[in-house]
Amino acid sequence: MSLKDVLTPFTAWKRIAKEPVTVIDPFNDRPGADRYRGFHQNDVEKCIGCGTCEAICENEAIDMVPFKDPISGDSGLRPSLDYGRCCWCALCVDVCTTNSLKLSNEYTWITTDPEDFRFTPGVDKKSWDENDKGWVKPEPNYEFYNTQRVEMEHLHPEERVDSFIEMVKGYSHEQALAEADRCVECGICIATCPAHMGIPEYIKAIRNEDLEEGLRILYETNPLPEICGRICTHKCETVCSIGYKGDPLSIRWLKRYIADQVPSERYQSILNTNDINNNGKRIAIIGSGPAGLSAAHYLALMGYQCTIFEQYEKAGGMMRYGIPEYRLPYDQIDKDIDYILSLGVEIKYNTRVGRDITLDQLSQDFDAVFSGTGLHLGRSTGIEGSDNEHVYYSTDLLRQITEGKDIEVAEHIVVIGGGNVAMDITRSLARMQKVKYGKVNIIATSLEKEENMPADREEVVESREEGAVLMPGWAPQRIEIQHGRPTGLHVVKCNSLFDDTGRFNPQCDMEVKNFFEGSMIVQSIGQGMDLSYVDEKWMEGLSFGPRGRVKTNEYFQTDLEWFFMGGDIIEGPDVIHGIANGHKAAIGIDRYLQNLKD
Amino acid sequence: MFTINNDRSKFPELDDAGNALIDLTSHKYLKLWQGPQHPGVTGNMSLELTVTGDEIVESKTHVGYLHRGFEKLMERRTFIQCFPTCIRLCVAEPDPNEYLLSSCVEELAGIEVPETAQWLRMLALEMARLQVLLRQVPGQAGTFALGLGYQWGNYIRDLILDRFEELTGGRVYHMYILPGGVRGLLPNGFKNRLEENLKLVDEFLPNVWDLIYTNSVFKKRAKGLAVIPKEWIDQYGIYGPAARAAGIMRDVRKTHPYLFYSEIDFEPFTTDESDVFARSLVRWHDLKMTVDIIRQILAKMPEKGDIKAPTPNVMHWKIPKGETYVKCESSRGEYGMYLVTDGSDKPRRVNLKGPSYTHATSVLEKLLVNANIADTAAIMVSLATCPPEIER
Ligand code: SF4
Ligand code: SF4
Numbered sequence: 001m002s003l004k005d006v007l008t009p010f011t012a013w014k015r016i017a018k019e020p021v022t023v024i025d026p027f028n029d030r031p032g033a034d035r036y037r038g039f040h041q042n043d044v045e046k047c048i049g050c051g052t053c054e055a056i057c058e059n060e061a062i063d064m065v066p067f068k069d070p071i072s073g074d075s076g077l078r079p080s081l082d083y084g085r086c087c088w089c090a091l092c093v094d095v096c097t098t099n100s101l102k103l104s105n106e107y108t109w110i111t112t113d114p115e116d117f118r119f120t121p122g123v124d125k126k127s128w129d130e131n132d133k134g135w136v137k138p139e140p141n142y143e144f145y146n147t148q149r150v151e152m153e154h155l156h157p158e159e160r161v162d163s164f165i166e167m168v169k170g171y172s173h174e175q176a177l178a179e180a181d182r183c184v185e186c187g188i189c190i191a192t193c194p195a196h197m198g199i200p201e202y203i204k205a206i207r208n209e210d211l212e213e214g215l216r217i218l219y220e221t222n223p224l225p226e227i228c229g230r231i232c233t234h235k236c237e238t239v240c241s242i243g244y245k246g247d248p249l250s251i252r253w254l255k256r257y258i259a260d261q262v263p264s265e266r267y268q269s270i271l272n273t274n275d276i277n278n279n280g281k282r283i284a285i286i287g288s289g290p291a292g293l294s295a296a297h298y299l300a301l302m303g304y305q306c307t308i309f310e311q312y313e314k315a316g317g318m319m320r321y322g323i324p325e326y327r328l329p330y331d332q333i334d335k336d337i338d339y340i341l342s343l344g345v346e347i348k349y350n351t352r353v354g355r356d357i358t359l360d361q362l363s364q365d366f367d368a369v370f371s372g373t374g375l376h377l378g379r380s381t382g383i384e385g386s387d388n389e390h391v392y393y394s395t396d397l398l399r400q401i402t403e404g405k406d407i408e409v410a411e412h413i414v415v416i417g418g419g420n421v422a423m424d425i426t427r428s429l430a431r432m433q434k435v436k437y438g439k440v441n442i443i444a445t446s447l448e449k450e451e452n453m454p455a456d457r458e459e460v461v462e463s464r465e466e467g468a469v470l471m472p473g474w475a476p477q478r479i480e481i482q483h484g485r486p487t488g489l490h491v492v493k494c495n496s497l498f499d500d501t502g503r504f505n506p507q508c509d510m511e512v513k514n515f516f517e518g519s520m521i522v523q524s525i526g527q528g529m530d531l532s533y534v535d536e537k538w539m540e541g542l543s544f545g546p547r548g549r550v551k552t553n554e555y556f557q558t559d560l561e562w563f564f565m566g567g568d569i570i571e572g573p574d575v576i577h578g579i580a581n582g583h584k585a586a587i588g589i590d591r592y593l594q595n596l597k598d
Numbered sequence: 599m600f601t602i603n604n605d606r607s608k609f610p611e612l613d614d615a616g617n618a619l620i621d622l623t624s625h626k627y628l629k630l631w632q633g634p635q636h637p638g639v640t641g642n643m644s645l646e647l648t649v650t651g652d653e654i655v656e657s658k659t660h661v662g663y664l665h666r667g668f669e670k671l672m673e674r675r676t677f678i679q680c681f682p683t684c685i686r687l688c689v690a691e692p693d694p695n696e697y698l699l700s701s702c703v704e705e706l707a708g709i710e711v712p713e714t715a716q717w718l719r720m721l722a723l724e725m726a727r728l729q730v731l732l733r734q735v736p737g738q739a740g741t742f743a744l745g746l747g748y749q750w751g752n753y754i755r756d757l758i759l760d761r762f763e764e765l766t767g768g769r770v771y772h773m774y775i776l777p778g779g780v781r782g783l784l785p786n787g788f789k790n791r792l793e794e795n796l797k798l799v800d801e802f803l804p805n806v807w808d809l810i811y812t813n814s815v816f817k818k819r820a821k822g823l824a825v826i827p828k829e830w831i832d833q834y835g836i837y838g839p840a841a842r843a844a845g846i847m848r849d850v851r852k853t854h855p856y857l858f859y860s861e862i863d864f865e866p867f868t869t870d871e872s873d874v875f876a877r878s879l880v881r882w883h884d885l886k887m888t889v890d891i892i893r894q895i896l897a898k899m900p901e902k903g904d905i906k907a908p909t910p911n912v913m914h915w916k917i918p919k920g921e922t923y924v925k926c927e928s929s930r931g932e933y934g935m936y937l938v939t940d941g942s943d944k945p946r947r948v949n950l951k952g953p954s955y956t957h958a959t960s961v962l963e964k965l966l967v968n969a970n971i972a973d974t975a976a977i978m979v980s981l982a983t984c985p986p987e988i989e990r
Contacts, residue, residue, distance in 0.1 A: 004812060005812050005814040008808040008812040008813070009809050009810075009812070009813045011805070011809070012746055012805070012808075012809050015750075015805075032763065033760070033764040033767070033785075034764070034785065035763075035764065035765075035766070035782060035785070036763060037767040037768055037773075052913070056679070056912070056913065058675050058680075058682055058683060059682075087682055088768070089681070089773050090773070091678065091679075091681075091682065094781075095912070095913070135767045138781050138782050138905065138906075141904050141905070141908075142779075142781070142905060142906045143908070144911065144912040144913070145911035145912065145913065146908060146910075146911070181910050181911045181914075182911055183911070184911065185913065204914075207914065
């Protein structure tokens with residue numbers, strides 16, 4: 001031990017003149033760093049109440065609490081925080097599907113009431129609400145799930161335009177697993193799906209590679225999964241929370257994946273429907289479209305003996321006679337329908353109620369009647385020349401295509417309409433032109449501008465890919481007829497469709513004219529219903545609501561208590577509404593026959 | 599059982615099983631409990647000492663005061679939910695916990711971490727070491743009541759926590775390294791600000807040297823205190839600075855390089871004395887080396903790049919069935935995690951292996967025998983005892 005060892009420690013004295021380094025004033029405001037994980041902020045207008053933040057929180061610090069009435073795509077709930085539990089990990093922020101949640105850089109909060117530390121950010125006003133610093137989800141390429149969807153493989157336009165082969169290939173095993181993985185199970189889709197299908201559960205079944213369970217979940221709410229898995233309007237996907245930061249889940253294709261993978265022979269054992277007790281009651285169903293089939297399915301499961309009356313040679317209604325085969329192959333329709341028939345449902349084909357048997361007769365022979373007759377009547381534009389024999393309705397042509405009838409396909413065709421049916425007939429005729437003339441020469445024109453066209457976006461894109469020319473924003477004026485045949489359609493520019501009060505009132509610029517050449521004109525501007533089968537004596541018993549629709553209660557029961565109605569004639573038009581209506585009506589019929597009240 | 603020497607005349611008799619027979623009525627011995635609140639440790643544990651005069655003749659360590667069970671808790675959490683839980687396994691230096699959990703998960707799931715993220719992980723781990731050592735180096739003198747250096751170190755540590763706050767959003771629990779990568783690039787101007795802080799450490803090192811290591815009181819008390827015999831290193835499994843103070847090179851960064859440590863030039867310090875002074879000296883050199891390593895990282899790391907590899911959806915991420923052991927070098931020595939997965943979305947078993955378990959239970963019990971009551975805190979600190987890491 002040297003003297004140095006005694007003296008050197010005293011060199012510490014040289015720091016005596018240094019400023020003290022501690023902050024003496026505890027109330028001094030020192031802002032947190034730009035990324036500081038401080039107190040929560042939530043943009044409640046942006047938040048959709050998906051609850052993914054609640055699900056990821058390992059401390060159960062988040063509870064979803066009511067904020068407003070739920071609407072489609074918004075549960076109406078918002079995350080509420082318990083700061084007795086939170087550890088400010090910000091996982092809730094990183095996972096937030098809408099990026100509405102963040103942590104401000106504020107970190108001091110003094111209150112005498114511990115209850116204050118339970119609050120709903122964005123609803124309970126806080127001093128840090130306007131604070132623009134703090135933790136937000138890191139960018140870029142930092143996600144807790146894949147925001148990009150697994151692309152569905154399609155036949156190339158060149159390959160598909162000259163045939164009616166199904167153009168969507170369907171997911172492979174790996175693709176389905178990868179797509180199913182993206183789901184966060186928030187369930188925001190369930191409320192929007194008209195049939196309230198158990199979407200997150202069946203997607204989970206795919207992830208668990210338990211397709212039998214998946215099929216059981218599908219059939220709880222939807223007895224036409226092969227069909228819906230192909231042509232459903234997938235409203236669910238428009239609200240999918242994953243869609244806010246990327247592509248929504250391909251819910252429709254995942255449903256198709258389950259149905260495609262399970263062979264039809266296995267259905268009865270998986271769904272446990274080998275043995276159904278017949279309760280001796282008989283139900284008549286008019287029309288074998290989605291509503292009728294759905295009602296028959298659920299009624300059959302409850303033990304009712306169902307007989308469907310179908311005017312055409314085959315079952316399926318608009319699904320078979322309105323949707324082209326390249327979108328919905330007939331064997332897939334048959335797979336769904338055959339299973340329903342295996343439950344003991346009987347179909348009387350080529351039997352039109354009102355012509356071959358009266359509704360009155362049905363009311364006597366059966367305990368209840370359900371009608372889902374759909375919208376089969378074409379609607380005319382009513383313009384000059386529209387009564388020519390070479391001016392057609394899309395519904396008639398689509399049906400004739402299904403029936404294999406000869407259609408005189410012209411070399412130049414004009415289709416009037418901007419909805420999905422217009423696209424269906426355009427694309428079907430394009431295929432036939434391609435076969436007959438080697439090239440496509442078809443114009444589809446609509447009142448609506450392209451961004452407002454009611455058709456699904458993919459239909460518009462695919463029509464173009466297949467060679468159709470789309471002319472949105474024109475109003476048809478007159479069909480030019482020469483020598484008894486149309487030569488084309490005169491149109492004027494359509495500027496707007498609705499007036500200030502939101503009423504349909506197209507405004508056109510009569511000076512801006514155009515002429516679309518075509519020796520075949522197809523009108524596809526909507527369909528109407530045909531209630532001519534309802535005998536006069538019963539007609540009087542029904543009451544009618546807006547747009548001439550028959551009034552029903554929540555179980556689709558009309559004022560005639562034995563008579564239920566659903567599907568496109570009541571709600572829609574689309575398949576999934578029909579399915580939902582049929583299901584609800586089946587429950588309604590059961591309640592009616594069992595004399596159940598709420 | 600190890601005995602310090604064969605003369606047990608002042609020690610209690612042993613029974614056939616080797617347990618001390620302490621007859622308190624003899625008035626020769628006194629039971630003294632140190633802890634569970636204890637200045638020498640971060641967290642709570644207790645020492646049951648049998649003393650005669652102020653000399654310890656028998657000691658037992660008791661843990662169980664923290665009531666945590668994080669390893670068990672993690673079995674009920676999804677892998678992403680384990681991430682904010684696992685950091686609490688060691689409070690003073692949480693970053694190795696994040697790193698180990700992430701590496702285990704990545705290894706079993708076959709995830710490649712982007713290069714930039716790996717460099718950022720290294721930076722976070724070294725900054726964590728830096729802030730620990732800034733307290734531990736002067737803290738050793740603090741156990742002998744010389745608190746001044748501790749104040750200096752703590753000040754700089756606070757500035758390092760400012761940098762952590764900027765980089766990770768948190769000061770103590772950084773929650774920065776997560777499965778797949780890290781949660782952010784360096785903020786603008788970060789390197790300069792960190793360099794400014796490192797300069798303070800440069801200044802701190804000689805100052806603290808003069809204050810402590812040439813200090814006659816410190817030397818007198820720390821030299822020759824609690825010598826760990828070299829053969830214990832393997833017998834007990836002693837790691838890190840405690841092993842290097844006994845002349846045995848143990849540093850996972852050197853022996854089993856992970857991340858980009860093989861691209862860094864560094865030579866861990868070793869010495870032979872193996873006493874409290876030597877262990878503290880090793881830490882002083884470690885602090886110096888850490889500054890150097892951080893400077894190398896800052897110079898070599900890419901400025902931009904991906905911070906996270908894409909992973910499956912964390913909400914239900916299932917890790918394939920398997921098991922792995924991943925280790926890294928914490929400021930206390932080899933720190934490892936054993937993860938068993940069963941193919942579900944939650945771990946089947948998480949087991950942390952930290953040096954405190956051996957250092958502060960088995961080794962400490964032995965080292966305290968023959969020591970002075972007043973030296974217990976110094977001995978605990980020299981072993982870098984962290985009870986939260988023992989009681990997982
Ligand atoms: S910051 Fe972490 S602990 Fe707090 S609410 Fe969010 S997820 Fe839960
Ligand atoms: S994750 Fe985001 S959008 Fe969903 S409820 Fe939470 S804050 Fe709202």
